[in-house]
Amino acid sequence: MPFEPVLLANINKPESYTLRVYEAGGGYQGLRKVLKEKTPAEFIELVKSSNLRGRGGAGFPTGLKWSFLPKDHPGPVYMCINADESEPGTFNNRILMELDPHQVIEGIILSCYATKAVTAYLYIRVEYPTCYQRLQQAIDECYAAGLLGKNIAGSDFSLDIYLHRGAAAYICGEETGLIESLEGKRAWPRIKPPFPAVEGVFRKPTVVNNIETVCCVTQIAARGVEWFKSIGVPSDPNNPRDPGSYGPKLYCLSGHVNKPGCYEAPLGITCRQLIDEYGGGIWKGRKAKAAIPGGISMGLFTAAEFDTPLDFAGPGKVGCLGLGTAAVVVLDETVSMVDFLHNSCRFFAHESCGQCTPCREGTHWSLTMLERIKAGKGRLKDLDLLLEIGDTIGIIPGTTICGLSDGAAWPIKNAIRKFRPEFEEYIKRTNPTGYMVTEAVNALPVVALH
């Protein structure tokens, strides 16, 4: 049975981004109903009972996150919407903002109503100019229609939404990096605790949510919890702490497939289903070699692991970091793993914010080693050195402030542990002596060589 898209239901309509088309499709009905019939606390309970988990990468239960806000705080409470979307391979937030900005805004209003936030900042990466324009248009339409500003839709709830542009830095997607950046500082992630719910932007209680997450909130308000829980993978009955993987998910598919694109499917389809049923299979009649399961930070599936379900628990079972952003990038059989890892290490060395020594130095040295290996100067022991870096940087081993370094570590660990023979073969073939030719030797004055 093909899945009927919900989050993407509007995007193919002409002028899908206008208030007129959105409302004609039933838009803002869910919001009007919630404003009339539910208190903020009741709406938090509703979202809690849906088991909605954040779509931004960490998969934290949304209702639970909202309920961490202090109850007796004089306020204000701030909502930060994370539209920094910079994880390589990921583009679903772009599609939602560009083609269905009102679904995003409805979700923001609902989330702010629940958390009693009166100001929402939508932090959007500067590389999304069309999204920025469409969102601003949509926000203007909402103010004119009484859906933003004072007394939304006749209720006593008021809200302002402001767009705030980033400046091309991946780390602004990390929630406390985002907060620092919003405050006008360098995007240096904060040491937690305090968590943003207690002390976030402008030192006030703050919630950070992803664009796709708030779109799910819109759909839960419109269609109900039962509908949401009828989709996806139920929680494990033997594990009372497992929130399951409910609801639809926007899977981004790119790389070596016939039909790259953003596809909506129930959480829990397998990587193979995504590639074959949605992506039209591997391109050029080739075989797959590997795939990134959820943005480059999550590591790698080998082709033999393609039957892993893409739900919150799946990728972790085969040694990946997690589901991440559910952005699958497929590598065909011609791809060199050395090139892949070089590309990954270069990204993280470029994007490390530099606060923590293990991350700043680890990402830098892993890139240096990959450059050396690529240039035919690698040594077999470099692979162990790389693994040592991979195993020691990150919040999981407990050496850094934020998760960027875990994301840098996972591609290293997965690529080398899952494809070690290929790396060894490459090094032996390109540097048969096994010595490291260092720059220092090359730089000796000519006289000294004679």
Add this chain to the structure above:
Amino acid sequence: MAVLTEDMIAAIKDYFPRYPTRQAVTLPALHIVNERLRYVPLEAVVEIAQLLELAPAQVQDTLSFYGYFKQDKPHGETRAWVCRSIACALRDGEQVLEHMCHAAGIHPGETTRDNKLTIEFAECLGACEYAPCMLAGDVLHKNLTNESAEAFVKQTCSGHGGNGQAGSTH
């Protein structure tokens, strides 16, 4: 002489009511100046700091964190970001970047002598389904090939063979 025009100052002040602190207007202010001047000279940093009631060093500290704002000289009339991240690299994005730079006669990060075009590498532009891709100004160029990239360079530069050397303004 002041670098910020009345218009820029007014645009910056428009942002004040949105935030509880002036410092939060730093990025908006940098964007406002950058959009108009195509860079943010040091003088502008000092003037922004005055408006935001900050020390110039605070604005400079923030600015220097983001590679986005140039300070030495304006970028070209068109600023092209060619993606080098994984989905684009798998579809020859890096070769396209190289080819394009060659066609324009510059290295990544440089501007053609006629000031028409700056080419830079970008990390994932969030348009991986169109790999390899490039963002030039506000326009996303999808599924680039060497040919389409070269045609873009020719069109953007002064039309004299696309090496960007003609019509120098400096």
